Amino acid sequence: MALQENKLHISLLLIRLTVFLVMLxxxxxxxxxxxxxxxxxxxxxxxxxxxxxxxxxxxxxxxxVLLLFVVGYMKKYSYGAVLFFHGVSTFSSFKQYLHPFEGANLLFFAAWPMLAACLALFILRDSDKKFTVN
Known part of the structure; x- marks a missing residue:
């Protein structure tokens, strides 16, 4: 396996594991x-x-869904469901983004990079092969 391909597999695995952790x-x-x-x-x-x-x-x-997701099974559906869940969660917090410095609202901005990670994982799901179930 090429070094670049191995780096991609490890990166996607880490994204999958960390998104799983938050969602869990x-x-x-x-x-x-x-x-x-x-x-x-x-x-x-x-x-x-x-x-x-x-x-x-x-x-x-x-x-x-999360167990299917973390083992990389039925990727189109499990990764898609996680993307959907987190997308709904991110957009439903719209009011918090309008007042970022009130209370703990600033923490809600962490949802955006995670949403991007979920989207990247969904788009690259066919390349996510490390420790997945076929």
């Missing part, structure tokens, strides 16, 4: 602190009244 933490929040997750859905997605069971179901569905 958000998914675990639905199991560990479902009240917080429900408040996030209410504030950013305008979906109110979600109970623990609903958060657990959403968390389970996300976890399945």
């Amino acid at each position: 933490m958000w998914t675990l929040d639905k199991f560990i602190n479902p009240e917080h997750a429900a408040k996030v859905y209410e504030k950013f997605y305008f979906i109110a009244g979600l109970g623990h069971l609903t958060m657990y179901v959403i968390g389970c569905a996300e976890l399945v």
Whole structure:
């Protein structure tokens, strides 16, 4: 394998693992602190009244997608779903971008490079071969 190709494979693996880590933490929040997750859905997605069971179901569905994603299985769909999830999350935080220096809003800007990473991984999914399931 050419050195340049190996560098690409390692880079894509690192992107996949780190995106997985962030998304996993958000998914675990639905199991560990479902009240917080429900408040996030209410504030950013305008979906109110979600109970623990609903958060657990959403968390389970996300976890399945994330496991497919981290092992590189069904890339078109799993990478696409992660891109979609994070894209919705990024754009639903629009108000925070308008007031970056209020509260913790500055932290929301970290979503943009991660969104770019998700998009790059989706575009380059056929080149992401290191530690993937065929």
